[in-house]
Amino acid sequence: MLETGDSISFAQGDTSLAPAITNSPDSVKVNNIFIIGNVKTKKSVILRELDFTTDYYYDWNTLLEILTADQKKIYNLRLFTSVEITPLITGNNEVEILLTVKERWYILPQIIFELADRNFSEWWTNQNHSFSRVNYGLRLSHSNVGGRNEKLKFAGQLGFTKALDLQYSKPYIDKKQKHGLGVQLSYKENKTVAIKSLYNKQVFYTDENEDIIKKSFVAALRYTYRRSYYNYHFLSLGYSSTWVADEILTENPEYFQHGGNNLRYAFATYTFRHDRRDNVSYATDGELLQFSLTKYGIIFTDELDEVEVNITANKYIKISDKFHFNTGLTANWFLSESQPYPLVRGIGYSPNFIRGYELNVVEGQQLYVHKNSFRWKFVDWEIDISNMMKLEQFSTIPIRLYLSANFDHGYVKDRNNIPENSRLANKYLMGYGTGIDLIGFYDMVFRFEYSMNNSKEGNLFFNFSAPF
Template sequence: MLGLNQIYVKRIPLDSILPALRIFLFGLFYLLQFTANGQDTSYAPITPVSPERVKVNNIYIIGNQKTQKNIILRELDFTTDYYYDLETFLGILKADEQKIYNLRLFNQVEITPLFTGPEEVEILISVKERLYILPAVIFQLADRNFAEWWTNQNRDWSRVNYGLRLNHSNVGGRNEKFRFSGQLGFTKSFDILYSKPYIDRKQKHGLSFQLTYSDQKTIPIKSEFNRQVFFTNEREDVLRKNFVSAIRYTFRRTFYNFHFATLGFQRTWINPEVLQVNPNYFQHEENNLRYLYFQYSFRHDKRDNVAYATSGELLQLTATKYGLFSNEDLNEVELSLTANRYIPINDRFHFAAGLTGSWFLSQRQPYTLVRGIGYNPNFIRGYELNVIEGQHLYVQKNSLRMKLVDVTFDISSFLQADQFNELPLKIYLSGNFDHGRVTDRNNIPENAKLTNKFLFGYGPGIDIVSSYDTVLRFEYSINNQGAGNFFFNLRAPF
């Protein structure tokens, strides 16, 4: 991490051997000087007296064998040939480390300032790249969560999706993303996504494209008694086909603020038998639903780790208009909010609080747009087995977490690849309390037990965080109905 005396020796490309040699010689000079004085160089400052201000002469980057330098330099909040207050400058370097790591391109990021004069420093940025091309086998449950599959669906192995997925997270070393997946099983689908974060020299504007198709023989058609009701006909015909295409424009003027504008088209076809079981599935008599949609979203993201944050904040505001013209099958507006805060208490403890909300302006929506508690990301611990559907909802989550383990294992004797030769492991013990409410304007009698009521759940949990943004959660939760259960999840709660 940050330290005025740390010197990192890495494999340096040929075109940067002279600058790296300069840094090495300066570091060696100061190392010999303080060793001769009998001082512990691992904690002693580089200069006898810390300067009040510093100026950056040069910035060197090592370890980026594939990633282009401008992708890393885009995250830096300082420049060369400008004087900074020393304390402020060290804070900037720490924040820049977090921003570079949150690109999800590197397993490790270290920024080291090395003094070359009384008020002058050279900056060395050392990164350890991830493996960017990840072919993977798809084997996942089709249900909302593990508890839904285990309990409500009686561990039915036919409700499993399987296939192949190819992810390239750094096309051309420019942080471009490409994803292709082909899936069989409970839901047959294919998905293609390509995103380019920057299309201009100033690195502020970006574009992405996505194309998705899926079909299912078993689909949820409504909810009763706060559980999903699934339908399959006797011939096991395809009951729903869904096609979505979208283009998204991104604008990032500052480091932590993002703007997204998405224009998309969606077409959903259902088997006419679905309308016999639920005539209000589409809110009209036809078995096709077609519409354009436009979505604007603002995101302020200042988390230390986007996969499992322990400090920082996240705010996201989204407005979506479904149906842009009067001749379309849908005319609806949805507003949503996410606001999370992560507060470090000391080295071992931190507190996390998150709020999500969603509001539809109309009283009734097609079932393909139904929202509620029980659908991602709106979960209340203890209610994972339920869906509570309506037009308005809020969920507020709280976790007090204590870090039990923070170690890194050297596994280079088993895996020689640089991207996998270390295995970080963090384990947190959490105490959780969530609460929320769903407002259903239609007051459906069979769901009245949990709609339009204050709900809460609480309990302990264990969170395991490892490499490549892996998060495992084991929790036991009790809700205010008095029901308790064990739950397993594969991502951070918020």
């Protein structure tokens, strides 16, 4: 018989299936589902993720597989620090399901202190770690408004980029919990602007009087359709308006390509995402497939008429509890020969990079990046600080350390063949090295890597997110 302690648990990204049960039944009927620990979260939000129902017979091993998958889905709501599912055999081939969660702290005021540059290495090396290139301010977020998994975020920012940002999303607006809506309003001002790239480095311009030389405003509405557990459809409609000072057009007459100071356009983006990752912050098992198509210039097509296609395909292979291998391919295409500079993409701009080339940008109209990491988890601790911290949401500090061996390669096609950027554009690029990944509280990620590239340049790099 399965006792209370035999459970499927999930905390801070790790999962462990209960030991095999002797004399386990061939099939069982689920009688009831009991949820405990959801003080603020509505029961319906959790039940939405369950792929089983009551009053139905399941093969025992099939039920265990379903519970393992459901527990990962619930954790990936990012509402709980731990999720535990316990099937309790009550006799006569019947079970009760006990689902225990530990809620996160949902209202988080955060001090903004962020680098304005593409990554830490760009700021430290190319920009001489200048604190004038730091953004600071306050961000307020509520990640579970009304206990319905609704997200509300507001940010006020000063520093290198002055910005106001408001976001709200409601994942479900119908009783069947398949349709959702979101809205975003964003305004930014800059006194220093990247105007082009030369020799595969960004070139910035600052007005000698330190006046504001760029203003941008974006408003967008997003519709979400989640037909099945792992497949999502998104449709975004928005409007963007960007103004720049005359000096920028003097430095780069093709900044907007049409010769004016304003770039205005409506846009529409369709995105399909298939997501079966075990942990969206730092995956070790599962897969992610995403396709997006964006049309820039639904109206104001005289200022911009462009189409962008993006494909991401990542596979996360769990070899054992300590070893896993991740591989991911990204491809991005613009259909036109050239784009206004604010739309320019390439290797070096998040999330597309090749390790070893963090100090460079390789701009063009087509890019292909293939990333690979083999990782070994050599530390897995959970430090109990409940004697010092009485709040349950902060009573334990998880620490996981991975040693990684990495290999990335890719290519950027620049149809314009800019001579100053020819060293890396239209060339096969490769980078490899090793690193240590630290995953801490609330799945925060810190990566320390040493990488070499096929230009025989090596350096130590520091990043704040998973590579893919």
